[in-house]
Amino acid sequence: DGGITQSPKYLFRKEGQNVTLSCEQNLNHDAMYWYRQDPGQGLRLIYYSQIVNDFQKGDIAEGYSVSREKKESFPLTVTSAQKNPTAFYLCASSIGHLNTGELFFGEGSRLTVL
Amino acid sequence: AQSVTQLGSHVSVSEGALVLLRCNYSSSVPPYLFWYVQYPNQGLQLLLKYTSAATLVKGINGFEAEFKKSETSFHLTKPSAHMSDAAEYFCAVSPNTGTASKLTFGTGTRLQVTL
Numbered sequence: 483d484g485g486i487t488q489s490p491k492y493l494f495r496k497e498g499q500n501v502t503l504s505c506e507q508n509l510n511h512d513a514m515y516w517y518r519q520d521p522g523q524g525l526r527l528i529y530y531s532q533i534v535n536d537f538q539k540g541d542i543a544e545g546y547s548v549s550r551e552k553k554e555s556f557p558l559t560v561t562s563a564q565k566n567p568t569a570f571y572l573c574a575s576s577i578g579h580l581n582t583g584e585l586f587f588g589e590g591s592r593l594t595v596l
Numbered sequence: 597a598q599s600v601t602q603l604g605s606h607v608s609v610s611e612g613a614l615v616l617l618r619c620n621y622s623s624s625v626p627p628y629l630f631w632y633v634q635y636p637n638q639g640l641q642l643l644l645k646y647t648s649a650a651t652l653v654k655g656i657n658g659f660e661a662e663f664k665k666s667e668t669s670f671h672l673t674k675p676s677a678h679m680s681d682a683a684e685y686f687c688a689v690s691p692n693t694g695t696a697s698k699l700t701f702g703t704g705t706r707l708q709v710t711l
Contacts, residue, residue, distance in 0.1 A: 524701040582647050583690040587639030
């Protein structure tokens with residue numbers, strides 16, 4: 483089955499540590515996205531990538547980094563510079579960047595900073 | 597600029613009752629509008645979308661929504677609620693250029709279905 487796989491599903495981190503969240507898709511989609519979800523705030527865009535080796539900052543990119551070395555993969559690193567990293571992180575993809583705006587989502591990764 | 601307002605962070609209905617989840621939008625250009633559903637600890641799934649064709653849009657699981665330009669609304673309805681409809685629902689708007697990176701989500705409405 484085609485889809486988006488995020489790992490790990492749950493992750494605990496100590497303050498000051500960087501962590502990397504994995505996102506892999508086998509939908510052959512060109513565009514990929516990372517969102518952060520906090521209770522009562524909806525989804526906020528962290529980074530997005532339209533093609534391999536290119537990515538753009540979203541609305542809340544500070545304290546995060548990404549790479550897009552392969553079409554299928556778009557990992558997100560939460561750095562120690564992110565002041566409040568505890569959240570639910572969602573990866574998504576779309577057929578192209580310019581389409582009807584329909585996104586396909588993974589099941590998310592819940593990060594807790596201890 | 598664009599924004600979405602979902603009225604009511606929590607809605608409770610009885611099984612078999614009408615479901616009505618409200619969404620109002622603001623957009624400086626003609627919009628595309630979406631409803632997504634999220635089950636606990638899962639990602640979002642598209643329920644339905646409006647992309648400037650028919651104003652009454654039918655989606656999965658018996659849901660539908662009507663685009664009303666004069667009211668800047670895109671409310672989600674279902675005639676008869678089922679227990680499996682309990683989830684969080686997000687309304688979203690993007691410019692009609694279809695730029696997915698410009699998708700703006702509302703804060704969500706949690707639907708509870710009671711016996």
